[in-house]
Amino acid sequence: FDGALAKYKDVGEPWIMFYFDDDARPGRSSEAARQFAEVWEFRERVEQLGIVGTYKGVRGVDGFYEKVSEHLRKLIHWLAPQVDPDKTPARLSDPTKYLRDILDKSAWIDIRGLQIGTGRTNRFPIEELYISLTTTGTERSDEPLSRDVKRGRHNADELQLARQPAVLLHEALRDDRLVVVGDPGAGKTTFLRRVAHALCQTHLGDVPGAAAERLGITDRTFPIYVRISQLAQHLQQHSHASFAPAADSAAWLPHFLEAVSVGNCWALDASFFHQQLEDGRCTVLLDGLDEAPDRVVRQGMSQLIQHLAAAYQRCRFVVTSRPAAYVGEVVLPDFAHARIEPLSDVAVEKFLTRWCEAVYPGSEDSARAHIDELLAAVRGRAEIRRMARSPVMLTALAVLHWNERRLPEQRADLYESIITWLSRSREQRSGRATADRTVVLLQELALAMQDASEGRKIQVPNHWAAEKLAGEFGAGEVTRESIARAERFLDEEEIDSGIIVGRGNELAFWHLTFQEFLAAKAIASRLEGEQHRLLFFDPDRVYLSDWREVVLLLVGALHEQGKAKVDGLIATMFSGLGESPALADQARCAGLIGAILRDLQPLNYQVCDPRYHRLLDDVMGIFDRDRSESVPVEERIAAADALGRAGDPRIDLHRDDYWANIPAGTFLMGAQKQDEQQPNYDLEAYEDESPVQEVFLDGFRIARYPITVDQYKQFMEDDGYKERRWWQAGGFADFSAPAEWEQQIEYPSRPVVGVSWWEAMAYCVWAGCHLPTEAQWERVARGTEGRKYPWGNEEPDEARINFDNNIGHLTPVGIYPLGETPEQVMDLAGNVWEWCDGGFDAYGVTAVRNPSSAVEAASRVLRGGSWFYVAGYCRAAYRFRGGPQNRVGFLGFRVAAVPLSTSSPDPEA
Numbered sequence: 001f002d003g004a005l006a007k008y009k010d011v012g013e014p015w016i017m018f019y020f021d022d023d024a025r026p027g028r029s030s031e032a033a034r035q036f037a038e039v040w041e042f043r044e045r046v047e048q049l050g051i052v053g054t055y056k057g058v059r060g061v062d063g064f065y066e067k068v069s070e071h072l073r074k075l076i077h078w079l080a081p082q083v084d085p086d087k088t089p090a091r092l093s094d095p096t097k098y099l100r101d102i103l104d105k106s107a108w109i110d111i112r113g114l115q116i117g118t119g120r121t122n123r124f125p126i127e128e129l130y131i132s133l134t135t136t137g138t139e140r141s142d143e144p145l146s147r148d149v150k151r152g153r154h155n156a157d158e159l160q161l162a163r164q165p166a167v168l169l170h171e172a173l174r175d176d177r178l179v180v181v182g183d184p185g186a187g188k189t190t191f192l193r194r195v196a197h198a199l200c201q202t203h204l205g206d207v208p209g210a211a212a213e214r215l216g217i218t219d220r221t222f223p224i225y226v227r228i229s230q231l232a233q234h235l236q237q238h239s240h241a242s243f244a245p246a247a248d249s250a251a252w253l254p255h256f257l258e259a260v261s262v263g264n265c266w267a268l269d270a271s272f273f274h275q276q277l278e279d280g281r282c283t284v285l286l287d288g289l290d291e292a293p294d295r296v297v298r299q300g301m302s303q304l305i306q307h308l309a310a311a312y313q314r315c316r317f318v319v320t321s322r323p324a325a326y327v328g329e330v331v332l333p334d335f336a337h338a339r340i341e342p343l344s345d346v347a348v349e350k351f352l353t354r355w356c357e358a359v360y361p362g363s364e365d366s367a368r369a370h371i372d373e374l375l376a377a378v379r380g381r382a383e384i385r386r387m388a389r390s391p392v393m394l395t396a397l398a399v400l401h402w403n404e405r406r407l408p409e410q411r412a413d414l415y416e417s418i419i420t421w422l423s424r425s426r427e428q429r430s431g432r433a434t435a436d437r438t439v440v441l442l443q444e445l446a447l448a449m450q451d452a453s454e455g456r457k458i459q460v461p462n463h464w465a466a467e468k469l470a471g472e473f474g475a476g477e478v479t480r481e482s483i484a485r486a487e488r489f490l491d492e493e494e495i496d497s498g499i500i501v502g503r504g505n506e507l508a509f510w511h512l513t514f515q516e517f518l519a520a521k522a523i524a525s526r527l528e529g530e531q532h533r534l535l536f537f538d539p540d541r542v543y544l545s546d547w548r549e550v551v552l553l554l555v556g557a558l559h560e561q562g563k564a565k566v567d568g569l570i571a572t573m574f575s576g577l578g579e580s581p582a583l584a585d586q587a588r589c590a591g592l593i594g595a596i597l598r599d600l601q602p603l604n605y606q607v608c609d610p611r612y613h614r615l616l617d618d619v620m621g622i623f624d625r626d627r628s629e630s631v632p633v634e635e636r637i638a639a640a641d642a643l644g645r646a647g648d649p650r651i652d653l654h655r656d657d658y659w660a661n662i663p664a665g666t667f668l669m670g671a672q673k674q675d676e677q678q679p680n681y682d683l684e685a686y687e688d689e690s691p692v693q694e695v696f697l698d699g700f701r702i703a704r705y706p707i708t709v710d711q712y713k714q715f716m717e718d719d720g721y722k723e724r725r726w727w728q729a730g731g732f733a734d735f736s737a738p739a740e741w742e743q744q745i746e747y748p749s750r751p752v753v754g755v756s757w758w759e760a761m762a763y764c765v766w767a768g769c770h771l772p773t774e775a776q777w778e779r780v781a782r783g784t785e786g787r788k789y790p791w792g793n794e795e796p797d798e799a800r801i802n803f804d805n806n807i808g809h810l811t812p813v814g815i816y817p818l819g820e821t822p823e824q825v826m827d828l829a830g831n832v833w834e835w836c837d838g839g840f841d842a843y844g845v846t847a848v849r850n851p852s853s854a855v856e857a858a859s860r861v862l863r864g865g866s867w868f869y870v871a872g873y874c875r876a877a878y879r880f881r882g883g884p885q886n887r888v889g890f891l892g893f894r895v896a897a898v899p900l901s902t903s904s905p906d907p908e909a
Contacts, residue, residue, distance in 0.1 A: 095222070095276075096204070098266040102223060103200035106193040110498070111399060124358050130194055131351045131391070133169040133187050135180075135338040170195070170215045173318065175336035177309055179289075180320045181808060182340035184513045184549060185392030188320035191340075192225065192285045195318070199223040199283055220316050222281040224257065224273070228301055228319075229291040229458055230503075231256050235300075248303040250311035253277070253284075280314025290325030291512065294455035294546070298330045305332060323808065324545035327634055339808040342389030342743055349375065351391075355398050374398065377407050384409060385742055392511060409602040412556025415517040422499050432492060439518070441489065442499055443525070445469055446509065446518035451534060456546045458515065459508040465490055516549040523550070524557035524565075532572065539576050543588050551592065552599045559603055567608060570596070574611045583621045584631045587639035590619045594642025598746060616646055623650070625817040633798070633807070633815070640812030644710065644749025650814060651708050651749060653767060653895075660780070660823040661899065664699040667784045668692050669775055671877035680786050682877060689877045695775050699899045702772060702780050704825050705813035706832055706894045707763065710748035712738065712755070715763050726765045730884070731758025739887045749812040751832045751892040757860045757884035760835045760893040769895035771837040774879070776896055777863050780821060781828045781876035788875055790821045790828040796871045801830030804870045810890070811867070829874035832892035833862040833882075840881040858883055866890035 108123040109130065169191060172178055182188045194214075201210035203221045211217040234256045238244055245251040254270035254277070261268045276282050286305060292298040309317050319332065323339070343351070352374050360367035378388045378397060384407050387393045396418050401407055403421050408414050423435040423442075433441070448468040449457045466486035467478060473489070474482025490507060494500050499514060500507050509515035523534055535542055535551070542551050558565035573589055581589075593607065593615075620643075621627040622636045631639075640648075652658055670692040671685035672678065680692045716737065724732050738744060739754025755763075764770050772780070781790045789796065796803055800819035802811045814826045821828065828834075840859040859881040865873035868890055872878065882891065 093268065093272045095266075095268060095272070098261070098264075098268055099200050099204050099223075101264055101266065102196055102225060103204065103206075106197035106200065106225070109190065111395065126190075126194055126197055129351070129354055129358060130190065131343070131347050131354070133182075133191055133391075134341045134344070134347075135167060135169045135172055169338060169340060172336065172338040173215055173217060173316070176316045177332070177335040178316075178318045179326070179332055179335045179337045180318065180340065181323050181326055181337060182320070183390065184322060184516075185390045185511065186340040187391040188340065189287055190391065192287050192318065192320060195283070196223045196225045196285055217283070220281060220283045220314075222276050222283070223285065224253075224277075224282050225285045226253070226256070226287065227291070227459075228286050228288050229293070230260075231286075231304075232292045232297050232301055233459070234259060235304075247300060248307050250304075250308045252304060253308055277312040277315055280312070282312070283316040283318065284308070284312075286317065286319045288458075289319055289321035289330065290545070291458045293452075293457060295325075295328075295330070295544075297455070298325060299328075302330045302332055306334070309334070322545070324548055327545075327632075337805050337808060339805075342740075343391065343394065344740075348378065348388050348394060351394060352378065352398060355395075359402065374401055377401055381407075381409055386746070387411065387414065389743065392513070410556055411599060412517070412520075412553050412559075415513070415553065416521075416557075419499065419514065419518065433489065438493065439521075440525075441469055441472055442493070443518045443522035444472065445500075446515045447522035447534075449515060450519040450547075450550060458512055459503060459506050461506050462487060462490060462502075465507055513549065517553045520550050520554035521557050523554055524561070528568070531569075535569075536572060536576060542573065543592060548592075548595075552595060555596050555600060559600060559605065563605065566596075566600070566605060570607060570612075571609055574609060574615070577615075582630065583618070583627055584635060586615055586618050587622050587631045587635045590615050590642045591635055591638025594638065594645055597642070597645055613646075616643055619643060620649075623814050623817055625820070628815070628817050629799070633811075636815045637807070637811050640749055640815050641747055644708070644747060644812060648708075648710075648749045648812075651705065651711060653703070653711070653769070656900075658704060659701040659897070660704055660821075660825045662697075662700050662702060662776070662780060662823065664697065665784065666694050666696045667779050667782065668786055669695045669778050669782070669877075671875070680782075680877070682788060682875065684872050684875065685877060686879075688879055695779075697775055697779055700772075700776055700896055701899055702776065702825060702896045703769075703894045706751040706827055706834060706892045707760075708749050708813055709744045709752045712752040712763060713745065713748070715766050718766070720762060720766055723766075726762040727758065728765060729758055729761040731756060731762070734885070735759060735887070740889065747810070747812070750810045751813060751827070753810065753832055753889050753892045754887045755835075755891060755893065756887045757835050757882070759887075761837075763893075764895055767895065769897045771835055771893060772896040773838055774836045774861050774863070777828075777834065777836050778876055780823070780825050781863070783822065788877075790825070790876060791819050796829065796874050801827075801865075801874065802867045803830035803865055803874055805868055807867060809867065828864050828876075830865050830869075831867050832864070832890055833866045833880060834864045835891065835893040836861040836863055840879070860884050862891065 107126055109126050111122045111124065169180065172180070173195070180188055180191065195217075198207075198210040198214045199217070199221045200223055201207040202212070202217075203223070211221055231252070235247065235252055238255070239247060245255070251270075251274075254273040257273040258268070258270040260266075277284075289298060289301060289305075292301050305317065305319060309315075317335075319335065321330075353371055356367040356371045356374065360370060378384055378394075384397065388397060393414070396414065397407055400414070400417055400421065404417070408417055419439060419442075420435065423438045432438075445465055445468060448465075449460060463483070466483045469486040469489070470478040470482040473485040490500065494502050494507065498510055501510050509518070523531055526534065541547055555566050555569065558569060570593060573593070577585055577589060593612065597605065597607065619639045622631050622639055628636065644651075650658070668679050671680045671682040671689040672692050673681065673683050673685040675681065678692070682689075720726060721736050735756065738752055738759065741754070744750070744752065744754070760771060781787070787793060791800060796819075798806050799816075801816050811831060813831075816827065816830075819829060820826050838861060840861050860883070862880040862882055863878070865871075865878070873880065882888075
């Protein structure tokens with residue numbers, strides 16, 4: 001041993017180090033004293049070799065850890081040139097163990113609590129149970145829409161809208177910089193784990209075609225999977241070190257991966273990971289930007305990710321986040337964005353089919369019978385169907401139905417049921433706490449994590465968690481014994497029910513929503529004074545993204561105690577506004593109350609406080625051109641959605657101010673890019689926008705907004721799909737509702753979408769209106785002065801319109817007053833493509849060319865761009881086309897009518 005140590009004496013640095021704290025030297029009689037003496041004897045033994053250092057730094061053990069790490073790196077770098085690679089192949093840099101570990105951890109989908117009392121996790125191979133997620137996109141009729149097309153560089157003559165708005169999420173991996181945004185339980189983490197699994201199989205050679213066949217990935221197959229919360233915690237722990245890089249330095253990722261490697265015995269150091277990244281071999285999967293503890297840390301993580309992408313430009317980066325936390329300075333500006341769509345009916349059925357086949361292996365008849373029963377339960381009620389659109393909720397529904405043969409409707413009731421049957425597995429074991437006791441303890445832990453002084457925690461050291469629960473095991477006192485008992489409880493609970501899961505020396509709740517629900521239950525169990533302190537000691541807390549789900553789940557728990565409890569919570573929110581609240585504060589309050597009403601919809605809860613209707617009246621200021629700028633767009637959206645559910649007074653065809661009057665006259669229609677001195681010059685103009693021509697139009701009225709979900713709902717409730725007389729243009733009996741209708745009706749004041757040209761025409765006949773012609777639409781958008789965009793010639797930006805996926809979904813009508821025309825017609829650019837009357841070949845009032853194909857001859861015109869498309873599509877002259885049968889998640893319409901002076905006086909007309 002002495003000789004082996006002496007051989008590497010020339011390192012020049014001590015590489016065996018001891019840390020001594022004189023104040024902590026144990027007494028002579030203790031076991032610790034015996035161990036201390038043995039360490040001291042060992043030190044004296046090797047001291048003569050000259051390779052011993054003694055550390056007594058002011059940072060204690062943490063500083064010692066850093067010092068040891070620093071010297072180990074120096075030792076490895078000193079040894080590396082002397083290693084014969086032929087004799088020790090890849091000893092210091094063989095990633096096989098690392099890849100095998102990632103492969104094993106990503107190979108399964110764990111379903112907790114499937115069999116009560118077994119105390120084990122039911123594991124299903126990820127490829128057996130995984131259902132491909134989708135994101136909103138467009139396609140050509142025969143192939144996926146190219147990136148150039150999405151960016152507005154295409155020939156409109158060649159473009160056809162796809163029948164479906166969604167594309168497979170993994171296709172978005174074509175972007176080297178991608179953010180996947182999804183609601184809680186949308187499947188973000190499972191998606192990344194599946195990506196990591198396929199990459200490992202390919203890189204190891206187990207299944208060489210896995211990445212290409214499942215993901216369309218043929219390069220950068222070395223996976224790096226990182227939980228952003230763990231990376232943030234690593235930075236917090238080590239950023240004070242003397243050798244630490246800057247907080248946003250790209251060096252932190254290899255530094256972190258080396259620390260993880262030590263804990264997992266991968267034998268890979270920072271230089272190895274740096275080399276993989278530097279060589280551009282990696283797909284870096286960064287999971288849970290929203291799980292960083294607070295907004296400031298999220299911003300720091302966002303800056304770090306940007307620097308990582310800049311430092312390792314040849315690597316692929318994929319980031320996930322909840323939408324509520326992905327706002328403002330957290331947004332990654334140079335990344336593409338894909339929002340996970342709710343599961344379709346087909347996807348739900350496919351998952352449930354695979355589920356039933358997995359729980360009934362080898363019994364086709366039993367699986368088929370269970371599929372029928374489960375599908376009937378999921379499809380039986382609207383609220384359950386909405387829940388089933390989320391992968392995590394669908395899984396919970398399947399497990400809950402398996403165990404109890406029933407499905408609750410309200411979200412808080414669902415979580416209550418899930419937590420109850422998960423906790424019952426511990427009750428079957430002798431000597432363990434009852435299920436009720438278990439849930440109470442986990443509620444306290446969840447609240448402690450949610451209410452941590454430094455911000456919400458989603459993963460904590462085991463000892464930290466035990467300290468928070470110790471009082472429950474020691475008659476209110478925190479002692480060594482009570483902490484030890486709490487630690488035993490947590491260890492047992494992880495094994496028994498799986499509500500919490502271990503991650504190294506730390507633990508977390510199996511799903512963040514479990515933590516949020518249990519924290520809400522803990523708050524609901526408090527007296528009102530303590531509830532008030534927890535929620536309102538900081539007036540902004542209930543509006544923070546970290547607390548939003550807690551508040552929504554809390555109202556469900558409070559409602560169980562009586563409607564008055566919810567009334568009291570909302571009354572406190574009103575009181576917090578003060579005497580003269582700012583419009584922004586009113587908007588976010590209205591938005592949160594609207595979300596509460598949506599969550600309590602199955603319970604038919606209504607706000608009885610008279611201040612609510614006054615608040616909604618005041619919030620109308622978000623539609624005012626001058627006042628709206630003071631309210632962030634996210635809060636305008638939430639407030640407008642709340643207004644829509646309460647009954648938005650703006651949206652009424654019978655109101656005079658719903659219409660804009662366009663006088664008779666001429667205007668120059670079209671655009672050209674041949675002569676800058678001629679009218680309507682536009683460098684972006686396409687051939688089918690020419691020639692520029694003078695068009696005369698009689699006076700007409702046009703709706704200020706696209707037709708909304710609530711307006712279209714009235715048509716449906718009047719048997720619109722059953723009365724043939726409305727369907728003079730065709731399409732009768734082809735459809736029974738717009739596409740994804742059950743999701744749309746949750747947002748009454750957003751534009752109705754997923755409607756074909758035929759459906760739009762049927763609505764117009766029913767309502768006594770008509771679709772605007774192309775000329776009418778362009779006259780409103782362009783004006784007589786030849787504007788490039790509805791508001792003028794300034795280029796689009798996020799203050800004017802919803803476009804280029806900057807929001808990621810439809811927005812309520814009218815929340816962008818800066819994008820209105822001089823006649824105050826709203827949303828002509830962005831948000832939704834709008835059907836026009838007439839075929840694509842008829843330009844203006846005369847045909848300027850002949851249709852080149854039968855497909856083109858059957859096409860109908862669309863105008864205005866949408867929330868998904870870029871600025872080039874939002875120009876007043878831009879023409880898009882689609883077959884009359886097309887029904888996509890960004891196709892809507894608005895209506896036009898003759899002037900009032902020539903319209904029928906019959907109010908029923």
